[in-house]
Amino acid sequence: MNKKSPNTAVKEALYLFHQDGALDLIAGATLLNFGFDVLGGAETTSLFTWIPILLYSSLKNKNTLPKLTPYLKNVSDKQLRLWTIIPSVGLVLLLILLGIIMLSDGLNLGEMRTMAGFAFIALICLIPALWVGLKQYFIYAGVAFALGLLSLLFLPSAWSVFIIATLMLFFGGRMMMRFSRDYPQPEEIKADEN
Secondary structure (H helix, E strand, O other): OOOOOHHHHHHHHHHHHOOOOHHHHHHHHHHHHHHHHHHOOOOOOOHHHHHHHHHHHHHHHHHHHHHHHHHOOOOOHHHHHHHHHHHHHHHHHHHHHHHHHHHOOOOOOHHHHHHHHHHHHHHHHHHHHHHOOOOHHHHHHHHHHHHHHHHHHOOOHHHHHHHHHHHHHHHHHHHHHHHHHHOOOHHHHHHHHO
16 A cells, blocks of 8 residues: 655645646736836736735635545645645735836836836745746746846736736636636536436
């Protein structure tokens, strides 16, 4: 009998927990709203930009957890809360720092502020890629870095933000559809059995 170590089981559960596309959708929606702040020349992020982050926990509690309850038996409630809180806090920090870098130029980067903002997005995207194993975040990191370079040359920074946001929304939507198909709601399973 091949038993998994507790660390391996938790790592697999962490990966499964984040395969629903929710983080991609919320990050994409947040960046889309941030793109409108950049397009409008705002000096700070608008209240509207923060709203998707508030929906992340609700999306996880209403969509992901009911579907994965049988697969997450060995994971504590505290661990599940941390897996929801950490990405939310990360998105909050991302927005604060992007606002400082790209909107208010609080770091006095001048022409380099867009490149610095996208380099920061690329670095932040490496966290879920390395921590959870979400491979699409390597793509987001590469695209963000390339968009930062293109913004230096000819691409307006707002359009660069819209491109990375659209990419995240596309992948997130695709992942959520696949997740919903692979892990139906418990009520749907009972209805199919009857």
